[in-house]
Amino acid sequence: MSNLSESRDIVLAFSGGLDTSFCVPYLKERGWNVHTVFADTGGVDAEERAFIEARAAELGVASHVTVDGGPAIWEGFVKPFVWAGEGYQGQYPLLVSDRYLIVDAALARAHALGTNAIAHGCTGMGNDQVRFDLAVKASGDYRIVAPIREIQKKHTQTRAYEQQYLEARGFGVRAKQQQYTINENLLGVTLSGGEIDHWQAPGIEARGWCKPRSEWPDAPLQVTIKFIEGEAVAVNGEALPGDKLLAKLNGLFAAYGVGRGMYTGDTTIGLKGRIVYEAPGLIALLTAHRALEEAVLTKQQNRFKPEIARKWVELVYEGFYQDPLKSDIEAFLKSSQHKVNGEVVLETSGARVDAVAVRSPHILNAKGATYAQSADWGVEEAEGFIKLFGMSSTLWAEVNSER
Numbered sequence: 001m002s003n004l005s006e007s008r009d010i011v012l013a014f015s016g017g018l019d020t021s022f023c024v025p026y027l028k029e030r031g032w033n034v035h036t037v038f039a040d041t042g043g044v045d046a047e048e049r050a051f052i053e054a055r056a057a058e059l060g061v062a063s064h065v066t067v068d069g070g071p072a073i074w075e076g077f078v079k080p081f082v083w084a085g086e087g088y089q090g091q092y093p094l095l096v097s098d099r100y101l102i103v104d105a106a107l108a109r110a111h112a113l114g115t116n117a118i119a120h121g122c123t124g125m126g127n128d129q130v131r132f133d134l135a136v137k138a139s140g141d142y143r144i145v146a147p148i149r150e151i152q153k154k155h156t157q158t159r160a161y162e163q164q165y166l167e168a169r170g171f172g173v174r175a176k177q178q179q180y181t182i183n184e185n186l187l188g189v190t191l192s193g194g195e196i197d198h199w200q201a202p203g204i205e206a207r208g209w210c211k212p213r214s215e216w217p218d219a220p221l222q223v224t225i226k227f228i229e230g231e232a233v234a235v236n237g238e239a240l241p242g243d244k245l246l247a248k249l250n251g252l253f254a255a256y257g258v259g260r261g262m263y264t265g266d267t268t269i270g271l272k273g274r275i276v277y278e279a280p281g282l283i284a285l286l287t288a289h290r291a292l293e294e295a296v297l298t299k300q301q302n303r304f305k306p307e308i309a310r311k312w313v314e315l316v317y318e319g320f321y322q323d324p325l326k327s328d329i330e331a332f333l334k335s336s337q338h339k340v341n342g343e344v345v346l347e348t349s350g351a352r353v354d355a356v357a358v359r360s361p362h363i364l365n366a367k368g369a370t371y372a373q374s375a376d377w378g379v380e381e382a383e384g385f386i387k388l389f390g391m392s393s394t395l396w397a398e399v400n401s402e403r
Contacts, residue, residue: 009033010117011110013102016052019121019148022162024059025169026147033062039105041098042070042186042243067105070243073098082289083230083333084309088317092263093279098185100321103135117143124149127268134319188279202276209254210278216256216350223346225288230337249281256350259283268318284353288344291355296339296362
């Protein structure tokens with residue numbers, strides 16, 4: 001790629017926030033023609049999208065494009081994530097997984113411009129730099145420029161330096177960006193910075209979509225989700241494309257404060273990371289899907305699946321989105337979903353969501369038996385099963401008991 005390496009065009013993955021806004025003048029002052037790409041993965045409204053495009057123009061980029069990433073994030077992440085059914089470290093719903101779709105959009109723009117230079121606004125302390133860099137490196141011979149990592153070699157108070165840098169050049173900084181780092185996409189919202197980083201109670205401004213308790217509706221909410229082969233295809237009888245379906249669930253359940261939590265995790269690079277996250281739609285989907293799976297999968301499937309699912313989650317979290325093992329696991333997950341068909345009724349009065357009804361032709365009901373109520377086997381059969389099932393433990397007690 002010798003000709004490409006001579007180009008002074010560079011593609012910057014751009015969100016309009018403090019970090020990526022800083023990157024534009026920083027790169028320009030080092031001789032780059034900066035082309036920004038905003039991958040709209042569904043978490044911003046028309047006003048915010050217009051702000052991002054205006055911000056790019058204000059900063060003087062050579063070109064700016066906005067890419068609709070909603071369908072891609074549903075197919076590439078949401079479907080297998082819901083099939084997996086596990087959060088990172090048992091909790092975090094991987095809201096940063098849109099990063100891989102952002103990389104794809106940036107690489108496509110670089111190809112169109114004929115350059116191999118890619119820039120991002122990740123810090124040298126977080127996980128996103130790993131996700132971006134590994135995804136880019138797995139895609140070909142690209143030059144990666146990371147301005148925030150570069151300034152962290154000289155400045156310890158990075159965000160304050162970025163703000164001063166922009167203001168000295170006549171560029172303002174939005175108030176919410178001075179206190180928190182806020183990331184929004186179709187999957188949800190994450191907030192970090194300020195008191196959150198110091199393990200203190202989040203301030204009242206540390207809130208995204210989820211309404212506080214004082215604003216929850218009085219009447220409970222019931223929502224019916226239909227699944228075909230493990231994929232949600234309709235809400236309350238309305239068939240919707242995946243990204244539109246998740247957006248609808250976000251709106252319905254955010255009004256009741258569903259899906260909000262605080263999380264401290266073991267990051268890829270070894271630091272502890274603490275965030276506030278809000279994922280109303282994803283948490284609703286996970287709850288419904290799990291309730292349906294519990295009813296239609298076999299005992300062995302339900303036992304084994306979480307083990308392999310946790311590995312899939314770790315691969316995605318740590319940047320190995322394109323590793324062959326991830327595809328191998330997804331083949332198993334897809335196979336496990338053939339009979340995950342039916343409808344689940346979710347209900348919430350606020351914060352918590354429960355699956356209150358499950359309807360499916362594949363529920364593993366025994367015709368003549370109901371747990372703890374009735375059975376189509378005799379007492380002698382039950383006693384014989386218990387004797388054989390517990391043989392090993394019983395023998396151990398007999399052999400090793402003190403006499």
